[in-house]
Amino acid sequence: MAIYVDKEKCTGCGSCQEACPFGLIDIIDEKANIKIEGCTLCGVCSDGCSFEAIRIEREIEKALIGDDHRGVWVFAEQYRGEIRSVAYELLAKARALAATLETGLSAVCLGQNVNHVEQLVAFGADKIYVVDDPIFADGSEDPYVFELVRLIKQYKPEIVLAGATPFGRSFFPRVAAQLNTGLTADCTGLDIDTEKRLLLQTRPTFGGNIMATIICPVKRPQMATVRPRVFKKNVPDASHKGETIRVDFKKASVTSKTKLLNFIADLTERVKLEDADIVVAGGRGLGKPENFKLIRDLAAALNGAVASSRPPVDEGWIPYSHQVGQTGKTVCPKLYIAVGISGAVQHLAGMQTADCIIAINDDPNAPIFQVATYGIVGDLFQIVPLLTEKLKNA
């Protein structure tokens, strides 16, 4: 795989230099020079070249299209015996992918006495593989890695998706590494290239400033994680028929190398951020940690959860567990109130799917107003207490 500039054809016009999203092209002696460090072979330069002087050689030409991996799988993560919502969200998207590929959709659930496993069928799965064993109870990753790798090797799905939960983000890369295949993190879009039968995986990168579409051309399965609340789940269909396959776990073949000794619950969070219908978030505009009281008061008046953009967390004003955005949590509440948040793309990545967004900021040009439903330009120190007061009396 490589990128070449044909020095005969190149006129040094500079159109590729302008096109390169990463600024990796220099025109030296009237010829384009591409720095390979940082180049992702995205092809924007060659698309923009009128002289066909840039040639990209991709492995994809040699891709094994006719391999024997078939079917779309969703890893249905359970947490404390309940299937996580992200599993149903993934099934909705995977259902559409499977339809395009004209193949089946399966869900895999590893756990002990998981409630309502059959629900996975109503949400779209044609088959569910259920491995029920006490070894999965405490959430130690090793048996999960072992068993999912074994099942994938046995049944050979072409696509396997998992939720980008803390557990998924830690255990799924291990599965991918054992299978020697690719994994794309935190996808916000999934689609199919029907001609090449490839999964098109789109994700934000560079803090959400750039979107990249990624493929896994040769290795199988194609694996991706998706943040919770990126896709919407379907309405469960009780008439959808599916098959449940109970798989015996062969205990003797694996021992967990890590041991959970203790769990201490964090009780400081009054309303769980990810599940809250109403979220009130504060940003750098609050100026100092004490001013988070304004946010807490407003949240209390609405019975909502308190969130933060990245700068207050970096400054230590509020714990990381409150951070919403690319490197924090993704929320999709009915109402999101952003106070003193300018709206860096990476913050928007964590909240822009909220049903209604209210932005309060003193800068009318703040990017947050570009995703907001309602905008108030003004002094938050005046607006927020007034709003809290009005809501208390409402």
Place this chain on the structure above:
Amino acid sequence: MNIVVCLKQVPGTTEVKIDPVKNTLIRQGIKSIVNPFDAYALEEGVRLKERYTGKVTAISMGPPQAVDMLRDAISTGADEAVILSDIAFAGADTWATAYTLGKAVRKINNFDLVICGRQTIDGDTGQVGPELAEMLGIPFIAYVSKVEEITDRKIRVQRMAEDGYETIETTLPAVITVVKEINIPRLPSFRGMTKAKTAQVPTWKAEDIGAEKENVGLAGSATQVVKIFFPKIVQTAEMLKGDAETQINSLVAKLKEAKLI
């Protein structure tokens, strides 16, 4: 304790500016820094060395200029540093990165613990740590917020869970990834800076670590970027007019109408 810390050099800000005319990233004026999560990894490595004696080796895969970051690592307590730099490594995805780091860690004899940051701030995948553990075939613990104790070839840590903290134990050697809650990285010491200036930072190329060319860089990457584009954002907000009182009255009315309150 023989500790290896993996570092990555990243752009110094996540709020990258886009050139509105050319629609490209503006890279001028953005200096490279050590990935912030990796700075916590390095600090923890140095603290563990101070607690249990031993050696900290900082490694980084990247372009030759990443050597500056590795010298900084020495000035803040790393004993040795190695840069993995080879044109063949360029364009690596997380699989190829983990493969390459794995080969390099294997070359460092008798390592006990590998520490990585939980994720980088440019790629944000968080995949290299867990993939590296599998490449090495050793235990893995993510999101470590405290190393409680290391005894008798075992490590006991506290790690951040979704709704609390877990105490987990595993055997050494192991790979852990750390969160920012774990420590506050120190500033370079005068002695460290002097040492960093003269320290030898060897460069390892693919053949030095026995890495197969078809497994590194773009060639070894299972995934490929096929398209890059800029997210489109369109102005949608209805701006509420008037003084604060009027704005809030109309907002409350709208929220009531939408049955949000």
